[in-house]
Amino acid sequence: MRKRRLLRLLLGLEVALALVLAWRFTGCSFARFWQRRAHMGDIFGKMLPPDWGYFPRILSPLWATLQMSLTGTALGALLALVTAPLCAANLGRPRLLRLPLRVFIQVLRAFPTLILALTATFLFGLGSFAGAVAITLYTFAILTRLNYEDIENAPTGAYQALCAMGSRRGPAFFRACLPQVGSSFLSNALYLLETNVRHSAILGYVGAGGLGLLLNEKTSWREYAKVGSILLALLLAVCLIESLSAWLGSLIRGQRRIGPGAKRLLLAALALLVLLSTATLEAPDFSRGNLQTAKSLFSGLFSPELSLFLVPGRDGLGWLLLETACIALVGTALGALLSLPLAILGSGRLMPRPAAALFRLVSVAVRSIPFLIWGLIFIRVTGPGAFTGVLTMAVCSIGLLTKRFIAAIDGVDLRPWRALAAMGVSPLLRLRHALLPQLLPALGSAALYRFDVNIREAAVLGLVGAGGIGAPLIFAMQHYAWREAGAISLSLVLLVWLVDLLSGKVRRGVRG
Amino acid sequence: MLLQVEGVSKQFHNSVHALRDVSFSVEKGAFVSVIGPSGAGKSTLIRILNGSERCDSGSVLLGGVPLERARSGRRRALQKQIGTIYQDFALVENVSALQNVLHAALPDMRGLPAALGLFGKARRAEALALLERVELWDKAEEPVRDLSGGQKQRVSIARALMRHPVILLADEPVASLDPVTGRQILELLKDLQRQEGLTVLMNSHNLELSRAYSDRLLGLREGRIVYDGPADADPAQLEKIYARGQEETP
Incomplete structure (x- = not known):
């Protein structure tokens, strides 16, 4: 039992360390965000x-x-x-x-x-x-x-x-x-x-x-x-x-x-x-994509340009993959941090019903705005690069995470809360000792699930210039560079597979 | 008198009278059972006695100090002297038995160590000793969800004892346990009363068990005390507690 707790502590430290490194790697900086926060309103205001x-x-x-x-x-x-x-x-x-x-x-x-x-x-x-x-x-x-x-x-x-x-x-x-x-x-x-x-x-x-x-x-x-x-x-x-x-x-x-x-x-x-x-779906239009395109597409995808894996520096696949993974990791963590207060405010069990409904609507509104629009909004604030990707990812995670967190809060057992109250324990300490231990596994598994989703979504952030592997992939595809696209796709598959393995390990650790 | 209850009444919003003018007192070291059919107001009484609920009128004195009128800080100070165990245990299921017992030390701790859960060696040793007292020493590090019902109730008792309570309130402590385990739990409570002079006030709808383990019975029916006397009284006298409503009201 003691060994198990030690292992869990170790796992927590590993995750924290990974977060700090990823934060540094993606160039995140609260100071920069705060300095230019007014630009958030640039586009919103005009809408x-x-x-x-x-x-x-x-x-x-x-x-x-x-x-x-x-x-x-x-x-x-x-x-x-x-x-x-x-x-x-x-x-x-x-x-x-x-x-x-x-x-x-x-x-x-x-x-x-x-x-x-x-x-x-x-x-x-x-x-x-x-x-x-x-x-x-x-x-x-x-x-x-x-x-x-x-x-x-x-x-x-x-x-x-x-x-x-x-x-x-x-x-x-x-x-x-x-x-x-x-x-x-x-x-x-x-x-x-x-x-x-x-x-x-x-x-x-x-x-x-x-x-x-x-x-x-x-x-x-x-x-x-x-x-x-x-x-x-x-x-x-x-x-x-x-x-x-x-x-x-x-x-x-x-x-x-x-x-x-x-x-x-x-x-x-x-x-x-x-x-x-x-x-009533629009019929396919074969005038542009002929048999020849299909043939070169498939042959390219199946014979990837493997030398791309060996390119060093910022253009190399290794760097881009790492950046993608870091964006997803920090974005998910930031999203979880933003979602927790929203979930507490949106839970009908802890808040009066009209207030809870209002906060749920906020979370739906945040979720229904496509990530490309969020990307455009944040790029005004933090400029092109991985930091914008992190912010976009964080905001896009809020919808699902808030939903899952609210479900976790609604399923919590309030009897220990009342028992500790009867012993004279203050509300904050009750929150910490009677509720948090029950919530933590559910919160952790929701965040992990969203991380799995985000690692794939991070691959398209490149479309708005927000870093990651998406920009080179889309660029290669639009220029019919199928062997390059094949190599990048292969690397994406490997990354998702690796993350699957790692998050399985963390999941088992959280479950204890 | 350790506990004095005088003229306590409680009415809920749906206009059900839970308690009407209830008065009794409990002396130190007694084992008192409150018996009566479901809905008689037994649980409401316990919740008023441990300060979870307020009564509409009347007063509750613990060691001569009124609990009813005390506000936040003083109220909590009084609540610290009361231990409660529940029918459904009210433990944090995915935390170890030891941690659950240690929760009882939280009201005496400073903010930061309490928030971080740093209970200190002395408190851990005391909690382990209490778990040993309830014969659960070897289960201290197990998560509560892996324990049986009887073991959970023992953890709950150890948590209550951790407060060094002047009185232990037990709200249907054996109602969700099988008969054999239930008797073991009551044996434990009886031992604590005999050996350590603990005062116990227990709720129960099981007349037979209450008679076997307590010194005194309080019969509660439709929110009123209808019997207050020794546990070994003539069973015929106790019948009226459970008699049907129409026969008594004129």
Whole structure:
């Protein structure tokens, strides 16, 4: 036990040391931020009031954005449902099939939607079809992984019993395993739908349709009032999708019940919505991406320019990867620091309900602004470079972290708090000794999860000049330098894999 | 008298009368059980006695000092003399048994060491001695979530003793334990009373156990004291505590 505590202390010191080093490496400086803080308002100020007359023009790209996310999430989920059982180790499927599939998923998971979308535009041409393909792939990779982990943690007795009675494996899976992991699968899919709406809003930056196209155009023309109205429309769409998803989520978890007739009606309506958004999707345009491009793309990606790994200094892959990892690390830590007070203020258990609702709205608003816009805002303050990346990452982490932190606070056991109060312990010490020990594991695992996400997201910060490996990758792709792009992609895959390994170790340490 | 309760009444917002004009006193070194059906107001009484809740009228005197009217600092000073154990233990589950016992030392500590959880050698030794007293010495470093119900209640008792309480309040201490473990916990409380002169005031809905372990019984029904007498009284006398409402009210 004492040894365990010592190990945990050591782990804490390691993480702290890594943070300090990463802070120095990315050139973060509170002083610089404080000096130029007034510039935060530069762009915000110009967005208000939004250009109300512009709203009708937004509707069609907004629908395209929703189309991409609805179609992509639904298709990705379907694909994941078929693939996940093949990846799970406990269903007796051949290893030869499982391992390559898992590697494929792991590789796919390393790429943010924006990079997937950029690749898709080379194959399917500009427009929302490429965006939908990117969202589908992203959803497929994340959901397959989550689902096969769920399957591996579920008991398989019923499945084996059915197989032993001569049932075929497919039907046996759907009858015996799916009921156990189904609700978790659907909750994850809903959560991904929420993220996908936000992701698909920026895919237009690389030509994949939707709101991003407008956003890119209006920020380049500095028509900030119009940017303001686009962001407002996006906030409304995100609120709509999130409340829909919260309502569906409460149905899935069985906290709310509806009659069988209403259920059928709901399913039909949802299916119709997905079908409608898929059927009216912009058709792919093969005029630009011909067979030749596809061929050179794939041959380049599969024969990466390995010499890039050996380039020393700031242009070398090693440096860029380190910078990306540092941005994600410091950004996540800073985000967690910002999220804790927001979560305490937003928890209906500790605060009066209207105040809590207000702070939750603040967190949704922060989350619905795409990271590219945050990047533009911070670049005015801290200039191009890794520090801007850190700030952007921190603010973008607030949404998810606040949500998870609030859930942790809502699940806390208040009885020890009351017991210590009855002994005359002051409120601050009660917070420290009765609540913090209960919260810490949940807070830590939320931060770790967000770090996993951030390490991938950090790869696209380059798009706004905020450091990391994204700028060279996008640059290489836009110049058809596929062998370079292949090398950078490979390094990204390796980085994500390494971080997976490390964060698994930390996770076990936190759990104790 | 160690504890004097005079004319205490409490009404909740939903207009349920939890306690009506309750008066009794407890002398030092006694083992008193408050018995009565669910909803009689037993838990409310304990919460008023340890200062977690305030009563609407009446007074509670601990060693002659009024608890009711005392505000923050003085109130906390009085609360420090009271130990409470609960039906659901109220321990921090993912922290070790030793740490939970040490929590009781927090009110006496300065800000910084208390915040950092630096309890010092003397306090650790005392907490370990108390864990040994409740026969849990070997579990000191285990997280509480890995302990059984009975062991958790023992940790909770050690935490209460860490305060050197003048009185130990026990709110249904054995209601969530199996009968054998429950008896062991009551044995322990009885030992503490006999050997160390601890005063115990226990809530229980289990008449049989209360009769076996206490010196005196207080019968509470619909917020009123309906019986105050020795534990070995004629069972027929105790019946009226549990008699149905309509038969008594005219």
